[in-house]
Amino acid sequence: MTKERFTxxxxxxxxxxxxxxxxAMKNVAVVVEDEPAPETLAEMEVEPGDTLFGLYQGTPxxxxxxxxxxxxxxxxxxxQRPIVDACEDDDEIxxxxxxxxxxxxxxxxxxxxxxxxxxxxKYWRGESLDDV
Numbered sequence: 001m002t003k004e005r006f007t008x009x010x011x012x013x014x015x016x017x018x019x020x021x022x023x024a025m026k027n028v029a030v031v032v033e034d035e036p037a038p039e040t041l042a043e044m045e046v047e048p049g050d051t052l053f054g055l056y057q058g059t060p061x062x063x064x065x066x067x068x069x070x071x072x073x074x075x076x077x078x079x080q081r082p083i084v085d086a087c088e089d090d091d092e093i094x095x096x097x098x099x100x101x102x103x104x105x106x107x108x109x110x111x112x113x114x115x116x117x118x119x120x121x122k123y124w125r126g127e128s129l130d131d132v
Contacts (some may be wrong), residue, residue, distance in 0.1 A: 013097035060110035
């Protein structure tokens, strides 16, 4: 799959994320990369043979002080090769990207893994996310 086609699917996935979350995603860049660097995997203690679909890099909102100010955007990397390898078709890729972006934005908002998983479950069941 070309990077251009994958990027189109990422853009589609971003549009599928509930508006409430899209509106809250300020000063965050979503970047498509081929795959995570081996150093990144080692630093995160990802076992050989496993990989990442995405990665949040930045300072979570709850950890920011008043003076955080005018900084570069946080970054969410979406890794093309691992996602394409794990998915059978464009629809699965789109779904995987949407779930990955929701997960990584959860880190941006300073949520725990359990809170993020709760949001992902509600998203996939089509439940309201207003109470999350």
